[in-house]
Structures are given as C-alpha cells and as structure tokens.
Amino acid sequence: MTTEVRVPTLGESVTEATVATWFKKPGDSVAVDEMLCELETDKVTVEVPSPAAGTLVDIIAAEGETVGVDALLANIAEGDAAPAPKAKSEKKPAAKAPAAKGGASVDVMVPTLGESVSEATVSTWFKKVGDAVAQDEMLCELETDKVSVEVPAPAAGTLTEIVAAEGTTVEANAKLAVIAAGDGAAAAAPKTDGTAAEGEQYTTPPAGDGGPGRDIEDAPAAKKAMAEADLSRDQVTGSGRDGRVMKDDVAKAVAAASTAPAASAPAAAPRAPVPADDAAREERVKMTRLRQTIARRLKDAQNTAAILTTYNEVDMGAVMELRSEYKDLFEKKHGVRLGFMSFFTKACCHALKEVPEVNAEIDGTDIVYKNFVHMGIAAGTPQGLVVPVIRDADRMSFAEIEKAINEKGKRARDGKLSMAEMQGGTFTISNGGVYGSLMSSPILNPPQSGILGMHKIQDRPMVVGGQIVIRPMMYLALSYDHRIVDGKGAVTFLVRVKEALEDPRRLLMDL
Template sequence: MTIEVRVPTLGESVTEATVATWFKKPGDAVAVDEMLCELETDKVTVEVPSPAAGKLGDIIAAEGETVGVDALLATIAESGQAGAEETSERPAQTAAQPAESSAAEPAASVDVMVPTLGESVTEATVSTWFKKVGDTVAQDEMLCELETDKVSVEVPAPAAGILAEIVAAEGSTVEANGKLAVISGSAGAAASAPAAAASAPAPASAPSGAAGGKDVANAPSAEKAMAEAGLSADQVTGTGRDGRIMKEDVQRAVSAAASAPAPSATAPAPRAPVAAEDAGREERVKMTRLRQTIAKRLKDAQNTAAILTTYNEVDMGAVMDLRSEYKDLFEKKHGVRLGFMSFFTKACCHALREVPEVNAEIDGTEIVYKNFVHMGIAAGTPQGLVVPVIRDADQKSFATLEKEIAEKGRRARDGKLTMAEMQGGTFTISNGGVYGSLMSSPILNPPQSGILGMHKIQDRPMVINGEIKIRPMMYLALSYDHRIVDGKGAVTFLVRVKEALEDPRRLLMDL
C-alpha cells in the first residue's frame, strides 16, 4: 500500500507554501511522525511528519517549489509492502547464492577523525583533500590537510581501503575529534564506491547564505530578505531546524541593527562602493584562519598596549668581519652556517638581563618578570607570519641557536610547526631586512612587552674620529609597551644591543 504525503493546513488565509528543505531522499527508511520536509509560508515554517512507517518513494514537490494546501508532496511505501516486494523480487537468493549473500554484507569501515590539534585549539578548517571518494588509500597515506589558527595539520589514513565518504568538505570547520571521512576496508568497495557516487543525484547548489557547518540551507525568503537588507548569514541568528535562518530571524536582525548604538571608532569602516565596471574584475578570497588570527592579534595589541618605538643604528662591521673569519671553521665543526640571528639573539639576551621589564608582561594589575628568555624569531611563510620560539635562548651557545633557528624556520615554511613551538615567548626578534626593509616599526606580539626589528645592512657615510668613512650600517627599532617600559629602559636596551654587536667581545666577557 502506498501512502500519500500531502500539504497540511497552513493557517487561516494561507493558501500556498514553498518547499524549503527535504530531510529525507527517495529510498530512505522513515518512521511514523519522523520529519520529512519543511514548508515555508509568509508567516510561519511548517514541518511535515511522516504519516506512516516505510520507505520514502517519489518526491513530487522538490525544494524551492510552491505548493497549495493539500497538494501531493511525496509517497511512502509502507514497510510491510516494501518487504513483500523485495522478497518477491529475490525469491530464492539466500539459498541459491550463499556466496553473494555473504559478499553483500556490509564491509568493516574505519572513521577518519580530526587528530589532536594542540593545547587550547578546539577547531580547524579543512583546507585540502588529497583524495576523492572512491580512491584507494594506503595506511598512513595523507588524506587531507587541516588549517588551525597557527599551524597546518596533515591527516593520514588510519587504515588501508577505499575512501567511501567525505563528511567534512573543503572549507568546512570541524571540531577537535570530529569526523572527517569514512574508509571502507572491503575488497569490493573499489567498484561499488565510484558506482554509488555516479548514481547519486547531484546535490543542488547551496544558497549563498548556507552556513558552512550546517546540513540545512537557509530559507529562500530569508536569503532574499538578507540580500535586501545587506546582511550576511553570520550576522543573523537562525531559529529554524538545525540553526536554519528564517525570514523572521532576518527581520529581528534588521530591527536590532536599527536600534543598536553607532559603531565605535575602532569598528571596521564599511567598504566603499565599487564602480559597476570594476566589480567584475575583483576577486574575493576567504581569509585563512592563520591570517584572521594574525589580524586579530595585531589589532588587539594596538588596542591594548601603549606601543611606542625607539630607534638606533649599529655598525655591523665587527660582526661581518667575525663571520668572514670563522664561518668556514664554524660550519665544519658544528655542521651549520654562522648567520646574523645568533649574534642578535645573544645581544638581546645580554640586554634583557639589564632591562628585565622589556622581558616582562602585564597580568591585570601585576607585572610578571621572567627569569629566563624564550626568544621568538618571526618567520615569514607563504601562509603568513609565524613566530617559533627558541626556549631558554639565554642558556644556549651560538651553534645551538643557529641550529634551532634554521630548523624551526624550515619547518615554519613547510607548515610543520606545532602549537607548543609557538607558545610561551617572552621577547621577539623580527628581521625585515631579508626582504629589503630599511626601517619599520614592528608591532608587539602579545602579551610580550618588547619586539626588536632588524633591517637591511646598507653602506652609508659615517663620521668616525673626525673622518668620513663608508660603514655597513643597520637601523634597529624597538617597539615596547610604554605601560611597563619607560623611555629610559627602552633606550638603554637598544644601546646595550648596539654595544654588543659593534664589539662582540663584550658578550664573551659579559660586559
């Protein structure tokens, strides 16, 4: 027996509705009173329950169609009839083909889960899938790459088999320990997976307002209302099923925006209108999570700390002569090249001992002084700026510093740094000179109170003992939190760094 699913009474004076969402597809098993679809009228949203248990047959009214009261929406084959039809179609399959029956049993499958992302990291964005549904995968073969606020995490296959299902598509946000995909271990899955993918109906393109983490699209009238009001989906709180945004939600958001106070001076200004002839030549690219975090942290630093920058210049001749004299011997003994960063790290550690407030941080109404130096070395990567930390840098030799700086810089560019390697820094060095910067004002890396900016080494005429000489000079910039570091301390710090670099012997004698 076939049961018809029809449009229920919609309310006084309401004669039609729009099919907003189907929660089931043809062939799905349904229980009595289980929600089949959602209809949307001008005033309310109506959920249509299943009148009987069985299997959903044909869907007569697809999503987006307008239907009248009592119109036919779909059909349901009752469970008893469905079972009888299946039995008549396969009268003696179990007895005649026992091997096929056992082969048809579901194969064991393995869920691919989000790995541990690091301390305090609760979610990530799926950036790239290296495999597609139906592909054969080997154990530990990379399936996809996740992007967190700071690092990229590659997800290996937990077992060999066929990638049967991708649960989290590219661009979606997943929580820690969330489900990413399903791997089937069946030998016959290689043939069935592509066939299933080919026979499955192509999904309708999701409306632009559909949230990335939801399975249900927003109501069509809500999409229209948001477009008219100039609102995006993330500005509206949905009250429909699974967080679906309804028309009345948009109306509430518009009313709230109208009654809200004027934005503060720190709020981002609305984008200026774009000429029609230029609109087609623009390209919109969603900011990566790393770039969003960089933007937020730098703006927070500007809004919170009283940032001031003081400058000095250093004659790099002594360091350059020392490197030229010992670089071959240094590399032969330690297996790493002698660069400039170890000199600057040592010089900063030396200066921080004399001016400890530059190595401190503010915690409420208290100042936390650090009796150690965890040196952050800013590194530019294709994804954005990251700051790996060299722990206890004040206790390490030139060779150890060079090895760690080189190794962490390489892993930063490859996106292999862990969260732990970028946490806990007490002071930061940023080298804009590698890109040709002559002078800049670096921004603090919260909650730190100081950051040193290195720049390009450039030959300049300098007056030395009454004579003009050409010297390799570099501008130094110290940005500091004036709430905790006074001008005297900042200038003293820079002078000590300058003295140590212009006469590296002072580092050996702790002068």
C-alpha cells in the same frame, strides 16, 4: 556478555582527561589487562587496561575527546564467541559509496589541534568517496589559525563518506569521514588495471610518476601545491626520502619556472578587451584562518598594549669582519653557517638580563618576570607570518642558536611547525632587512612586552674620529609596551644591544 571500559580514578583534584591514543580498534581481540588506550590529564598520562578478554565491540570516546572520571570509553564482548563490531548508526548523506560487505565502519575524526585551538577549516581532500585507502595514508589537510594539520587514515579500507567538505569549519573532535575497514572493503576500491567505480577507463602510472605504481607517496601538501601551480609530477625534483616531493620542492620549481627566459614561453593569445566595470577585474579570495588570526592578534595588540617604538643604529662592521674571518671554520666544525641572527640573539639575551621588564609580561594586576629567554624568531612563509620559539636561548652557544634557527626556519617554510613550537615566547626578533626594509616599527606579539626589529645593512657616511667614512649601518627599532617598560629601560636595552654588536667581544666576556 558485554563489559564496559570506563575512565579510572585519575588522582586527587583531577576530574577529567583527554583520550590521547587508542591502541585497539573495533573488531580487535583483547586480552585481560592488555592496554586499550591512553588518557592525558593536566598532570600525568594514564594507560587504561582491558578489564576482560574478548573483542572490542565499539569505541565510545574517540581520540581527542575530553572525558570525566568513570565515563564510558568502550565496550568489550567477552569470550571467544564475541559479536562482530557494530558500526555507529548515524544519519548519512545521500551521496556516498556503499560500505564493504562485512567491514566495520571507522570514523575519521578531527585530531587534537593543540592548546587554545578549538576549530579548523578543511582545506583539501586528497581522497574522494569510493577510493581505497591504506592505514596512515593522508586523507585531508586542515588549516587552523596557526598551522596546517594533515589527517591520516585510522584504518585501511574504502572511504565511504565525506562528512566535512572542503571549506567547512569543523570543531575539535568533529567527524570528518567514514571508512569501511577490513580486507572486504578493498573490493569496493578501484582496480589498478580495470575500470574505475564510475566506469572510467585508466591505466596504472609507472613508478616514479606519482601514481599508484610508486611505493613512496609525495607529501599531500606538495600535491596540493603542484595542483595550484599547474605543475606535473615530472616537473618537480623531490628532495625527500626516496625522492619524495616536499612542499619546498614545488616552491623551487615554481621559482625556476618564473625565471625562465621569456622567449621560451609560447606566444600569448590576443587579450580580450578590458571590461569597463571595475568589479569584473577584481578577484575576491577568502582569507585563510592563519591570516584572519594574524589580523585579529595584531589589532588586539594595538587595542590592548600602549605600544611605543624607540630607534637606534648600529655599525655592523665588527660583526661582519668577525663573521667573515671565522665563517669557514665555524661551518666546518659545527655543520651550520654563521649568520647574523645568532649575534642579535646573544646581544638581546645579554640586554634582557640588564633590563628584565622587556622580558616580562602583564597578567591582570601582576607583572610576571621571566628568568629565562624563550626567543621568538619571526619568519615569513607562503601562508603568512609565524614565530617559532627558540627555548632557553640564553643558555645556548652561537652554534646551537644557528642550528635551532635553521631547523625551525625550514619547518616553518614546509608548514610543519607544531603549535607547541610557536608558544611560550618571552621576546621576539623580526628581521625585515631580508626583504629590503630600511626602517619600520614592529608590532608586539602579545603577551610579550618587547620586539626588536632588524633592518637592511646599508653603507652610509659616518663621522668616525673626526673623519667622514663609509660604514655598514643598520637601523634598529624596539617596540615595547609602555605600561610595563619605561622609556629609560627601552633606550638602555637598545644601547646595550648596539654596544654588544659593535664590539662582539663583549658577548664572549658576558659584558
């Protein structure tokens, strides 16, 4: 007898939910009232218990699917003599490995990509058809318009089919691949001391060589980066747990290789004559989804907002002296270095209290004033510009701000920021000075109404007390939405930031 598992009543005015997590897989035994899966609504999380004891035959609604009230989630075969789980009958491509005898087919689905993200591009497959996979081993990497998402194997077995090849654009909850699960599936996998499925002879690499002999797998993103940079595993020093190579380790190895003495490089082969046709000397590379989104959002900002920029300059001498005097004590006590960003973040938080429209946004015909500051800190990464958000920055100390910026920056460089960490910002700071920019006009990060551009600190002759002296000066630029922020408010904001930085004691006294 088969018992259906359906979506329970979700509550007043709640008509649908998203399947967040399955705690069981097809073929598993279940007891009455044992938790099968978890649903997420816009209000609460709902656990779904098993209505009967038996075997979970199949899962109808996979993780990430949106389901309505009373929708069918799964089927349970009651009693001890429950039938084996059924593989879903779907049309399969011709090129695939045979499913393992007696193994259940488990679909690999696109995971939940995040709020407002509906599709992704398959950037890299770390496994090929016929490979053995362990549960939670990384199968592929997806690239969305915000972050990269690694997809783990939902079960151990053999990868029998890849549905979405590299470069394919897939929607949320689309099928990526099929795994023949169970112990029997391992028989179809290559043996570590024999012949590969295609008849190719190979041996097991020694431990530490990045091959199957290692207990610790390098990060899939790092493997991809090593392949792109043409680096072998022994050319990269891993900084992760137990020597695991991370993406940042590969970047360091590439940088070290590029700074090596030219004399150590082998003699270059004679160059072929340059073809006359310019097209033959061009390289065409498809824009990443992140770069496409950056381009679209920046153009939308120009088309939608009335962007205007006002400038000022600040004498950084007082901040530099204070930082120099206390940086060692600060790092010793708080375990993080004292940088300039905490001063700018604090100064902006104080200025936003006085000029709240710079921390507001337009929603239709309404102006939404934010009585908090979620500070976006723009950061450049190899994949493009991202803006992690420091939440409630106005309530944080200098040390808390520095720790948050340091942690978010590292996650951004490693490509590990989640969508949630880049959403909800109310104001943004962009530091072009780290790249040597002397002056520029930053562009708004919608729906925010203001962004502060920092620039390079440069010694310039200034008149102080009737005398020409050399002072460390920085140009500041505030771009703002003139639909909501008037010129007076923008200038006042920038002057308050300047005053706070030129006399940092004002920050301590909340002036």
